[in-house]
Amino acid sequence: xxxxxVDDDPVSTSLLEAVLGREDCIVESTDLGAEAxxxxxxxxxxxxILDLQLPDISGGQVLRRLRAAGSSVPVLILSSQDxxxxxxxxxxxxxxxxxxxxxxxxxxxxxxxxxxxRAKGHATSQITVGRLTLDLAARTVSVDDVPxxxxxxxxxxxxxxxxxxxxxLSKETFLDHxxxxxxEPEQKIIDVFICKLRKKIAAxxxxxxxxxxxxxxxxxxxxxxxxxxxxAEEAPAFFGPELTAETLHALRTAELEELLLQxxxxxxxxxxxDHRLARA
Numbered sequence: 291x292x293x294x295x296v297d298d299d300p301v302s303t304s305l306l307e308a309v310l311g312r313e314d315c316i317v318e319s320t321d322l323g324a325e326a327x328x329x330x331x332x333x334x335x336x337x338x339i340l341d342l343q344l345p346d347i348s349g350g351q352v353l354r355r356l357r358a359a360g361s362s363v364p365v366l367i368l369s370s371q372d373x374x375x376x377x378x379x380x381x382x383x384x385x386x387x388x389x390x391x392x393x394x395x396x397x398x399x400x401x402x403x404x405x406x407x408r409a410k411g412h413a414t415s416q417i418t419v420g421r422l423t424l425d426l427a428a429r430t431v432s433v434d435d436v437p438x439x440x441x442x443x444x445x446x447x448x449x450x451x452x453x454x455x456x457x458x459l460s461k462e463t464f465l466d467h468x469x470x471x472x473x474e475p476e477q478k479i480i481d482v483f484i485c486k487l488r489k490k491i492a493a494x495x496x497x498x499x500x501x502x503x504x505x506x507x508x509x510x511x512x513x514x515x516x517x518x519x520x521x522a523e524e525a526p527a528f529f530g531p532e533l534t535a536e537t538l539h540a541l542r543t544a545e546l547e548e549l550l551l552q553x554x555x556x557x558x559x560x561x562x563x564d565h566r567l568a569r570a
Contacts, residue, residue, distance in 0.1 A: 294339070438490055
């Protein structure tokens, strides 16, 4: 999760960065409302934590300008102002929730997760896509109710795919979500993460095709019936009773070729890669 913190109190900002950092969140922070608007315009955040008292423009103005610009990013107001009228006005202006300072870190994290998942259309902390289930509160993954052991980065990838299911996500989006522009590795690391995830999923589900590759664009996790079989649905149910061993072999061969192409150097053009595979 990538979060923008807008607060002119350095103590509050440091505390938020520490709390969110322990939850593997990527945090960008600023003490200026104008800079917050610029950051929100150029980068994609999963949520904004916004103070109402800022040195240049008020948090209320920041919120109204965000909404006027068409931004639907979840905004959690975090303010020392405990005035009832102020809370109502913030919610009317487009805030998703309001929390007063001093705050309990567990309540903050819970409220933050709620506004993020509701913004993505999920009423509970569990997201289910076919046979795959993520618990956003517990940060756990299961396939067919069998726990799947994943690293923090692997969970981050699955979380992003599940929250934006049906949407093709580029490698740049994954890198931004996982690293936030800090010490970013090469894009090929995303291929490595996806490859490892597919192997782990296959070990439990018997099929690794739940995460689909979209050539030249990135990866997507689709709902059942909208993509290739695998996590989404059982292969026989997708292809019908005529599924043969030869068909399965062809599918697995195609998947192997796909993986080999991903591992080839990026400087190698696609036609030459296809030619080498054909010769093999």
